Amino acid sequence: MTEKEIQEKAFLLYTKLLEKGHLNRNHEMVVPYNQEERVRLCIFRLAAAQGTEVFESGEHLHLITLPEGSIFATSYSQAVSQSRQSLDVIDWYIISFIQLVFCWEIDNDYSHKMSIEREGVTYPQLEEMVSKLFSDWKAINEDTEEQFSDQFKLAVDKVYHKWDTLQYQKPRIRYSLNSRLGLIHKAMSIFKEGKLVHISDAHKTASIVYPNDILYERLEYIFSNLDRYQILKSLINDSLEMYRNKVDVQLRSLIREQENGGTA
Numbered sequence: 481m482t483e484k485e486i487q488e489k490a491f492l493l494y495t496k497l498l499e500k501g502h503l504n505r506n507h508e509m510v511v512p513y514n515q516e517e518r519v520r521l522c523i524f525r526l527a528a529a530q531g532t533e534v535f536e537s538g539e540h541l542h543l544i545t546l547p548e549g550s551i552f553a554t555s556y557s558q559a560v561s562q563s564r565q566s567l568d569v570i571d572w573y574i575i576s577f578i579q580l581v582f583c584w585e586i587d588n589d590y591s592h593k594m595s596i597e598r599e600g601v602t603y604p605q606l607e608e609m610v611s612k613l614f615s616d617w618k619a620i621n622e623d624t625e626e627q628f629s630d631q632f633k634l635a636v637d638k639v640y641h642k643w644d645t646l647q648y649q650k651p652r653i654r655y656s657l658n659s660r661l662g663l664i665h666k667a668m669s670i671f672k673e674g675k676l677v678h679i680s681d682a683h684k685t686a687s688i689v690y691p692n693d694i695l696y697e698r699l700e701y702i703f704s705n706l707d708r709y710q711i712l713k714s715l716i717n718d719s720l721e722m723y724r725n726k727v728d729v730q731l732r733s734l735i736r737e738q739e740n741g742g743t744a
Contacts, residue, residue, distance in 0.1 A: 490522035497543035538697035570642045578667035584716045586691045600688035603664050614640045616719040
């Protein structure tokens with residue numbers, strides 16, 4: 481393969497990854513990447529020059545935009561730009577925590593993962609988990625005279641008070657950004673735009689979020705080596721593990737009832 485051919489194949493693959501965000505490793509455009517080290521080196525250099533990163537995880541080749549120095553907007557930065565007039569800094573902190581709680585919920589053992597893939601996570605479930613997390617953090621922060629907030633660089637009081645003032649909207653009506661479910665919908669919509677989740681509105685009472693394989697693969701590659709995520713995951717786990725176990729027991733009980741024809 482000539483140098484020109486290498487550059488052409490790397491450029492075509494990079495362009496396709498920019499469009500799709502990921503490609504199956506068996507895709508015809510990924511074949512030269514798999515077979516030729518010079519193509520891999522070329523696309524890595526091309527990605528780095530544009531402030532992006534190309535990496536393999538699971539069954540796919542991924543492209544992500546780096547937090548700094550990229551010429552391309554992420555789904556998150558686009559959302560911030562589009563909602564600049566309607567959402568403030570604390571709203572975006574809350575949206576980030578909602579996304580972290582969702583990632584924590586799916587980033588678990590195999591049996592729980594199977595349950596999530598089958599049942600999904602509803603917006604009201606996310607609302608309950610986020611409410612419990614903020615309440616726990618508020619109590620810890622008061623007990624430690626705000627040392628907790630300072631140590632982990634968390635705007636605990638501001639986030640708690642903003643969340644506490646937001647109205648609780650009934651599920652399955654148009655979501656307002658001035659409501660808890662509205663911010664949850666915004667957080668999950670950003671994931672959806674990145675093709676990381678599927679949001680189902682088929683249920684009668686609540687929207688349900690199902691993680692895609694792409695999100696699992698990115699969690700494995702990116703977050704497993706990200707110290708900040710591991711710290712926050714541990715803090716979330718301390719507050720929500722008991723809640724998760726209770727929900728798992730309720731789900732298993734419900735499944736048994738359905739298997740027995742609806743009898744207890």
